[in-house]
Amino acid sequence: MVKLKLISTGSRKKESRSMKKGNEHSLKEAVDLLLETYKIKGKFQETAIVAHWEEIMGKTIASRTTELFIKDKKLFLKLNSSVLRNELQMARQKIIELLNDRAGSEIIREVVFL
Structure with missing residues (x-):
């Protein structure tokens, strides 16, 4: 399964160190979230x-x-x-x-x- 980390703002190094497991999503979940967010x-x-x-x-x-x-x-x-x-x-x-x-x-x- 492909895991995708959703990153908000700031430098990439800092975020990847402080990233919590709860913020990981599969690629399917991330695409579904994107489609729902933009109502498409x-x-x-x-x-x-x-x-x-x-x-x-x-x-x-x-x-x-x-x-x-x-x-x-x-x-x-x-x-x-x-x-x-x-x-x-x-x-x-x-x-x-x-x-x-x-x-x-x-x-x-x-x-x-x-």
């Missing part, structure tokens, strides 16, 4: 869902997806196959659960087909 964690998770769409939903669905974006906790999805669109409309709740499980929190509340 939700946007980061939304971007990850869009970027990993093929990995999450599979190659077949991804290849038929022509437009994909998230706004106000709604996933907007445009497909070039009406048959696939009908199938996915019937599985909306499953898609929401799958994406939210992947993100680790509630990022999507609704799926809108364009």
Whole structure:
């Protein structure tokens, strides 16, 4: 596990000597803290869902997806196959659960087909 020490101000030598173990964080914890501090964690998770769409939903669905974006906790999805669109409309709740499980929190509340 990578450990990261959060350092505030002052000279680096003095701080590293006086650094307490309680101030050590893993890299994951430090990144999570950074995302929460700047209030961009939700946007980061939304971007990850869009970027990993093929990995999450599979190659077949991804290849038929022509437009994909998230706004106000709604996933907007445009497909070039009406048959696939009908199938996915019937599985909306499953898609929401799958994406939210992947993100680790509630990022999507609704799926809108364009």
